[in-house]
Amino acid sequence: MQRYLLSRAIQSVMLMFGVLVLVFFLVRLTGDPARLMMPRDASPADVEAFREAMGFNEPLVRQFFGFMTNALRGDFGRSLHFRAPAMRMVLERMPATLELALAALAFALFVAIPLGVIGGSRPGTIWDTICRGVGLVGQTIPNFWLALMMISFFSVSLGWFPTFGRGGVRSIVLPAVALGLFPLGKFTRLVRSAVLEVRNEDYIRTAYSKGLLDHRVYTHHIFLNVSVTLVSIVGVQFGYLLGGSIYIETIFSWPGVGRMIHEAVQARDFPLVQALAFVSAGFIVLLNLLTDIAYVLIDPRIRYED
Amino acid sequence: MNQMQDTGPLLSVRNLAVQFNTVDGIVHAVNGISFDLFRGETLGVVGESGSGKSVSMLSLVRLVPEPPGEVTDGSALFRGTHETVDLLKLSWREMAAVRGRRIGFVFQDPLSSLNPLISVGKQIREVLERHNRARGKAAKRRSIELLALVGIPDPEKRYYSYPHEFSGGMRQRVMIAIAIACDPEVIIADEPTTALDVTIQAQIVDLLVRLKRELGISVIWISHDLGVVAGIADRVLVMYGGTAVETGTAETVYQHPRHPYTVGLLGAVPKLHEHNERLVNIEGRPPSVYSRLEQCPFAPRCPWAFERCTQQRPPLLPTGRDEGHSSACWYDLELNERRPGRST
Amino acid sequence: MKIDALDSAGLRSTPERFARIVLRDKAGLSGLVLFVAIVLVAIAAPLISPHDPLQQNLRNSRLPPAWQDGGNLEHPLGTDNLGRDMLSRIVYGSRVSLTVGFFGVLIASSIGLLFGLTAGYVGGKTDSAIMAVTNLVLSVPYLLLVVVVASVLGRSLLNVILIFGFTNAPLFIRVTRGEVLRLRNSGYVESAISIGASRRHVIWIHILPNLIGPILTVATFEMSGMIFYEAGLGFLGLSVPPSIPSWGNMLAAGRQYIQFSPWIATFPGLAIVLTSLSMNLLGDWMRDVLDPRQRRNSK
Numbered sequence: 026m027q028r029y030l031l032s033r034a035i036q037s038v039m040l041m042f043g044v045l046v047l048v049f050f051l052v053r054l055t056g057d058p059a060r061l062m063m064p065r066d067a068s069p070a071d072v073e074a075f076r077e078a079m080g081f082n083e084p085l086v087r088q089f090f091g092f093m094t095n096a097l098r099g100d101f102g103r104s105l106h107f108r109a110p111a112m113r114m115v116l117e118r119m120p121a122t123l124e125l126a127l128a129a130l131a132f133a134l135f136v137a138i139p140l141g142v143i144g145g146s147r148p149g150t151i152w153d154t155i156c157r158g159v160g161l162v163g164q165t166i167p168n169f170w171l172a173l174m175m176i177s178f179f180s181v182s183l184g185w186f187p188t189f190g191r192g193g194v195r196s197i198v199l200p201a202v203a204l205g206l207f208p209l210g211k212f213t214r215l216v217r218s219a220v221l222e223v224r225n226e227d228y229i230r231t232a233y234s235k236g237l238l239d240h241r242v243y244t245h246h247i248f249l250n251v252s253v254t255l256v257s258i259v260g261v262q263f264g265y266l267l268g269g270s271i272y273i274e275t276i277f278s279w280p281g282v283g284r285m286i287h288e289a290v291q292a293r294d295f296p297l298v299q300a301l302a303f304v305s306a307g308f309i310v311l312l313n314l315l316t317d318i319a320y321v322l323i324d325p326r327i328r329y330e331d
Numbered sequence: 332m333n334q335m336q337d338t339g340p341l342l343s344v345r346n347l348a349v350q351f352n353t354v355d356g357i358v359h360a361v362n363g364i365s366f367d368l369f370r371g372e373t374l375g376v377v378g379e380s381g382s383g384k385s386v387s388m389l390s391l392v393r394l395v396p397e398p399p400g401e402v403t404d405g406s407a408l409f410r411g412t413h414e415t416v417d418l419l420k421l422s423w424r425e426m427a428a429v430r431g432r433r434i435g436f437v438f439q440d441p442l443s444s445l446n447p448l449i450s451v452g453k454q455i456r457e458v459l460e461r462h463n464r465a466r467g468k469a470a471k472r473r474s475i476e477l478l479a480l481v482g483i484p485d486p487e488k489r490y491y492s493y494p495h496e497f498s499g500g501m502r503q504r505v506m507i508a509i510a511i512a513c514d515p516e517v518i519i520a521d522e523p524t525t526a527l528d529v530t531i532q533a534q535i536v537d538l539l540v541r542l543k544r545e546l547g548i549s550v551i552w553i554s555h556d557l558g559v560v561a562g563i564a565d566r567v568l569v570m571y572g573g574t575a576v577e578t579g580t581a582e583t584v585y586q587h588p589r590h591p592y593t594v595g596l597l598g599a600v601p602k603l604h605e606h607n608e609r610l611v612n613i614e615g616r617p618p619s620v621y622s623r624l625e626q627c628p629f630a631p632r633c634p635w636a637f638e639r640c641t642q643q644r645p646p647l648l649p650t651g652r653d654e655g656h657s658s659a660c661w662y663d664l665e666l667n668e669r670r671p672g673r674s675t
Numbered sequence: 676m677k678i679d680a681l682d683s684a685g686l687r688s689t690p691e692r693f694a695r696i697v698l699r700d701k702a703g704l705s706g707l708v709l710f711v712a713i714v715l716v717a718i719a720a721p722l723i724s725p726h727d728p729l730q731q732n733l734r735n736s737r738l739p740p741a742w743q744d745g746g747n748l749e750h751p752l753g754t755d756n757l758g759r760d761m762l763s764r765i766v767y768g769s770r771v772s773l774t775v776g777f778f779g780v781l782i783a784s785s786i787g788l789l790f791g792l793t794a795g796y797v798g799g800k801t802d803s804a805i806m807a808v809t810n811l812v813l814s815v816p817y818l819l820l821v822v823v824v825a826s827v828l829g830r831s832l833l834n835v836i837l838i839f840g841f842t843n844a845p846l847f848i849r850v851t852r853g854e855v856l857r858l859r860n861s862g863y864v865e866s867a868i869s870i871g872a873s874r875r876h877v878i879w880i881h882i883l884p885n886l887i888g889p890i891l892t893v894a895t896f897e898m899s900g901m902i903f904y905e906a907g908l909g910f911l912g913l914s915v916p917p918s919i920p921s922w923g924n925m926l927a928a929g930r931q932y933i934q935f936s937p938w939i940a941t942f943p944g945l946a947i948v949l950t951s952l953s954m955n956l957l958g959d960w961m962r963d964v965l966d967p968r969q970r971r972n973s974k
Contacts (some may be wrong), residue, residue: 043811054827061827165951167903169910169942172928177937186916187936213417227443234438235458235509236431238424245457249448268818272907276930286819287911290826298823306815325493328448 029327033317034268037310038089039148044306049092051302053085062105062295101300105293115282115329118192119304122190122281125274128197130259135178141216142243142251148221156217163210169272172203176276189278200277205267215258219251226250253324260316264309339384340367341516342391346516347405347419349383349390349573352398361387362573362628363404365647368517373543373550373582376595383573384553385521391418392519393426394608418540432462435510436540437494439471439522442501445494451478451505452490452566458512477508479581482538493649499560504538512543518543521553535619551584557596566655569593572628574576579656589650590597591633614632615626635662703960708783709953717769724763726891728752728920732758737936755939756932764920765946767935771914771921772950775905776898784894788886789848789941794848794856795868796878806852809845817842821904825913835908850893851886859880888965895961899954922947935966 052058059076067075076082080091095101103113139161144156179199181235182189186199223229224247232246278284282301290299321327349361355399361383368374378384384623389395391407407418411433421429426493430436438444445454459465465473471490481504493503503523520539541562542549543550554560557629560567560581567584569577569592577590627633630640639661647659661670716723738757739746746753752761794805812820820842828834858864864881872880908914909923910930917924922943929940 044815047811047815049704051827052825054824056868074891122585139338161955164899164955165948167906167951169907171927171948173926173933173940174944176936177933178942181934182936186801213917214777225396226442227438230445231436231438231444231509233427234392234394234430234436236427236429236461237457238427238671241461243795246446246449247769250446253448264816268816271822271908273820275911283581286822290822291912293826298826301814302823305819307812309816325450326495 030318030321032316037314040310041303041307044310044319045093045096048299048302049089052299057081058295062293064293076098081240083296096195096303101303102296104289104294104297106289106294106297111297111306114297115285115300115304118280118282118285120149121279122267122270122274122283124261125197125200125270125279125281128201129266130208132201132205133209133212133262136257137212138216138255141213142220144213145217145220146224146243146247152219156213160210160214160217163207163213166206168203168207168269169276170278171206172273175199175203175327189276191279196277204266207269208265211258211262212255215254216251219254220247223247223250249323253320255277256316256319256323260312263312267305267308295324339452340369341503342368342407344391344407345405347387347390347407348403348602349386349395349400350403351400360400361390364568364570364573366575366578368440368549368551369565371543371547371549372565373533373552373562373563375567376551376553376571377560379555379565379591382570384555384570388519388521388551392430393423394430394436396409406599425434426480426525427461431458431509431515432513435513435515437503437506437510439517439549440526441499441506442494442526444506445502446528447494448556449498449514450491450493451497452492455505455508458509462513464513473512474508476503477512478635480511480544481494481505481508483508487608498531499527501532501533506543507535507538511548514546515548517551518547519553520574522555523552525554525556526557532559539563569596574628574644574659575658576629577658578647579650580653583653583656584651586618587656587665589652589656589663590629590660591635591662592629593665594664627659634663635663639669677835678686685860700960700963701955703963704958706953706956709949710957712934713769713953715765717773720766720770724766726760726763728759728767729765729918730759734758737932737938737939739940740942743938744816750757752942753936756928756936759920761925761938761942764925765918765922765942768922768925768943768946769950771832771919772902772905772947775839776901778836778845779839779901780894780898782836783843783897784845784847784890786841787851788890790844791815791848791851792855792878792882792886795852796857796882805848811841812845813849818886818904818907821908822911824914825908830912830914830916832919835905835914837868839904841903843897844898847893849887850889854886854889855882858885864931888961892958892962894964895954895958899958902950902954906943 027097052061054060056146059072059079059081062079063072063075080088083091098111102110103109104114106113140152140156140159146154147153161288176188178183187194187196190196222314229242229246232242237246268282270279271286272283273279274281274283275287284300286298286305289295343365346363346365347365348359348363351358351360354503356674358585363616364383364387370448376384376388382475386395386400389457390400393402402419405419409416409418409429416429417424418429449637452471452474455477456470459470459473464465464470475486475490478489483489483501483504489497494505497505506523518539523539524535527535536559537628539552542548552560552564556600566579567581568575569584569590573594577584577588577593584593585597588597590652602641624642626642627640629637630636633640643661645659645661647657650658652665662668663670732754735754736756738750738758739755740753740761741748741751743753750762751761752765754760754916755764790805790809794802821838824838824842825834828838842907858881864877866875868880905914905921906926908921909921909925912927914923915921925943926940929943932939
């Protein structure tokens, strides 16, 4: 078990190293990072001065090692726009994004688990149809459009929720629902098909043969085994939520990492973009590691392997 | 009712019929079988896969998934120490109170039959707590006792182990511990040794026979293997095509089989000490029953079949050889003649 | 007894079974019809759109749809903030979405096939290297990757296609490799190799034909995803230039006017939903028909 987790941890570190390389080369994709980061109407002299200041005229290898050593110390340079350390700015925005993503995740799980269990345990009924419908809806409605429509209806027409900003419980409802719809559909589909599969397992028949009643069989047996599948996808979906927050935070002016990504990209503030990309990727990698640990905790078969 | 409680069979099943409603039509899996299970005896239920042997026994306690399964006819009087109930008329909740407490189960594949994510201790304990036999520390103590009783070494430690940490035989011992946990009156063992190594099979047979004797449990032992059933069953029920074709004491059925199918099955069992015994191969394959049976299900494969066999289904009738020996065949193997007439 | 009943239930000839599955799934069929309709609209855009999608008319700006007060049949779905006809823009917008989706998938699946086949068939270090890069790209939040690359490269239709083509390739690589490994270890490929079939023969005759099903299924879902993400990029102002009518660009404009003229955002969004719905139904259906191994869980 320790060896398994250790190897996963080493893989994660290597992955983060790869992300750094990727981030380094991404801003050099066009060949001239100075031109890319300066305003389009900047004079050639200004661009040249900027290139000099950022060290873009040094040999690529040297730039690379300079970038890597700084990055490993958590230093991604200063935001071109805000003149503040990029890393610190990103970390300051993180709590707001986590709050929104967790709210969206909670909403998705809260609806999807009961729905998926009901649908999966009664195949062919109206519940099953609803389940499949929800799965389809989650996959076909873009969250940015849903967000706009909900603002138009619930905020503008009915005035139930604020149209933008972060503050109070009501401000998080619409963004969380809009962001959570896609994972909601995914989870519903997954739980439904997992329940369908697990309830035909021999050990479920054993559970019934002990005289257990349905609620006990579902809560203590079926759901436990479904949760193995669920755990594997919650991490992946959390990564999706970070991506989706770019739209949702922009639309709702939610002061998180997602909105910052959009702003930084528009302002061509690439040191900030690099820090954002690194932190987001790091978060996903960490999440995958947590998923592995959760796996080990739930499934004794993995614990046993050495 | 009262006087029957002491003398009558523990379980009498009459005319049980089970069907599966599938998209491709109705499959008549069990077509009206009747049998008795007496106190303290082992009834061997023998047949090929698809003969309806498992379905009929599991449908008694509603462990056949519904839908598609459906019990369409019959009764199953279960004469308990307190009351007599018809199992087929119980509500789902009442049936759940019988399962695990008065009827225990041992299934074929002990690996897939135990929940891989739950420690075996908890899985035993669960049945004790469900039927209020023990709680908390007492439940744990009792579970460890049960593990010891079924012959698992170091039970205090093994209580915390997970199914995959056990060998196949040990897993089956855990299943047996669950089955006997609440002192049931009946154990239904559905091919309990089929998935095990040959060397382990004998151990599991011995264990079940010993527990049955010590605890006074009646056992329904489902098997496709006459060889296994031969040594342990008091009486035998031979099934084919969802019907009972022959029943009687184990000795009579083995020594004097009266149904051509039983004869074929016995021929198919290699006997080590009779090396020149010919191995009879039963031609053809078992029927898949999409229509209600109007004929003898074995007729298409039967070497003695004649006209009547395809026109009328033979009922299970006493052979007269000894008490309780019955066979469902239009051909009298002993006299070597066809039974006349259309009367039953 | 009724052995032929069993045969008719499942063991009949493949074309007949195929036809039965095709006709039984009404959802899949409606997905197909809807998708064909959308493709036809995109092709016939100049014929069916009532106006020039670029024609501005500030006096007619933000006209509501015909069935609302102040709307008229001249502009059935109303006009946008610059007075351009919504219906015509939506009709033309389908061209951008389908172009991006089609060519994006074409590039992604070609790269995926090439590298997935190499990784799965050659194995060893080559496999490790390809999969390391693949896993690296898949570990970066997808939308973030697309947004950053799009902002670095700048707004053009070609860039958008290239971005989706390359960033989606890892998924195709993974699927292809998985299938190749499975096929390679299957009995018939092993026996073909053992009797001396050449590598080319094995790949062309035994492996490629079996990849079509899974790849086509993934392609359908991915095309739907690309149409989604193209609109998203457009919404963030990172897709095709604003001069081209696309659903994402329309949504971006609609966002500004969501309070008083919600229809500017409503209709392009509905177009995205319909397209995505048609492709998802189609994808589920193809998975059923082409990939029987997955059937059990998909429905």
